[in-house]
Amino acid sequence: MTNPTEDDLKVIADQVWSSYLDxxxxxxxxxxxxxxxxxxxxxxVSVTGAWRGHVLVSCSEAAAKHVAxxxxxxxxxxxxxxxxxxxxxxxxxxxxxxxxSLLPEPCALSLPHVHVDGANGRYPSVTEVCHLEGTWMAESxxxxxxxxxxxxxxxxx
Amino acid sequence: xxxMVIDDSRAMRLIxxxxxxxxxxxxxxxxxxxxxxxYLTTNVxxxxxxxxxxxxxxxxxxxMNGLEFVTAVRAEPRLRGMTLMMxxxxxxxxxxxxxxxxxxxxxxxxxxxxxxxxxxxxxLGLVPNGVAA
Numbered sequence: 601m602t603n604p605t606e607d608d609l610k611v612i613a614d615q616v617w618s619s620y621l622d623x624x625x626x627x628x629x630x631x632x633x634x635x636x637x638x639x640x641x642x643x644x645v646s647v648t649g650a651w652r653g654h655v656l657v658s659c660s661e662a663a664a665k666h667v668a669x670x671x672x673x674x675x676x677x678x679x680x681x682x683x684x685x686x687x688x689x690x691x692x693x694x695x696x697x698x699x700x701s702l703l704p705e706p707c708a709l710s711l712p713h714v715h716v717d718g719a720n721g722r723y724p725s726v727t728e729v730c731h732l733e734g735t736w737m738a739e740s741x742x743x744x745x746x747x748x749x750x751x752x753x754x755x756x757x
Numbered sequence: 758x759x760x761m762v763i764d765d766s767r768a769m770r771l772i773x774x775x776x777x778x779x780x781x782x783x784x785x786x787x788x789x790x791x792x793x794x795x796y797l798t799t800n801v802x803x804x805x806x807x808x809x810x811x812x813x814x815x816x817x818x819x820x821m822n823g824l825e826f827v828t829a830v831r832a833e834p835r836l837r838g839m840t841l842m843m844x845x846x847x848x849x850x851x852x853x854x855x856x857x858x859x860x861x862x863x864x865x866x867x868x869x870x871x872x873x874x875x876x877x878x879x880x881l882g883l884v885p886n887g888v889a890a
Contacts, residue, residue: 693846
């Protein structure tokens with residue numbers, strides 16, 4: 601089994617968007633980097649077991665609110681902070697679960713974590729496996745897979 | 758039919774609720790397996806209320822996960838009428854086998870379309886064939 605690739609992330613993202621965020625096919629995630637990639641909001645799930653690392657979904661605040669509005673069926677202006685955490689966390693859970701299916705078994709998936717102050721420094725001792733930069737509704741969305749480079753005791757492998 | 762939708766994501770509960778509500782099912786929501794068991798204990802086992810005919814159960818949840826919930830329901834003879842469908846991101850064959858061996862009747866992997874849920878309900882005989890759009 602090999603590591604997931606950007607193409608794998610595209611397939612997974614297409615399935616997620618067509619199932620929940622782009623039901624009529626009018627607003628797909630376009631796999632082109634946004635001119636200003638931002639990570640105002642990041643939701644992540646961790647994978648432990650035969651493979652260890654993290655799957656991150658990062659996006660602009662506006663994109664996060666669009667996700668919440670679409671999943672919860674509410675207006676953009678009515679989206680509250682807890683709506684963003686719930687919706688983006690579930691998005692990371694679904695994408696992370698599908699990434700996990702590409703990894704060696706056995707692995708376990710954590711519950712999602714959502715933070716709004718950037719991802720820098722939150723994931724020490726990792727190396728990037730792949731990432732997908734996209735634009736959705738004119739906003740930045742990025743999916744990143746990070747593999748841990750530390751052993752279970754925390755020392756570099 | 759009374760249906761339990763058990764998922765720690767409010768957004769996912771809403772998505773599932775919309776699907777089964779359009780089939781005319783009544784819905785009770787729970788945010789994890791423990792909340793669902795508490796509902797069943799209070800309202801069904803002790804309260805004598807209606808036994809849900811169906812539960813849509815996420816796997817990864819805090820407090821009590823979906824697999825633990827399925828096992829707990831299967832251990833209670835008075836709840837044997839409940840049909841249990843896992844709706845989860847856990848997509849490895851080994852996990853599907855594990856869930857079915859624990860007593861789940863069906864298994865749907867996220868992301869799903871409404872038709873995927875309805876098709877599975879039809880396979881279980883809970884809705885007529887051909888209901889899906």
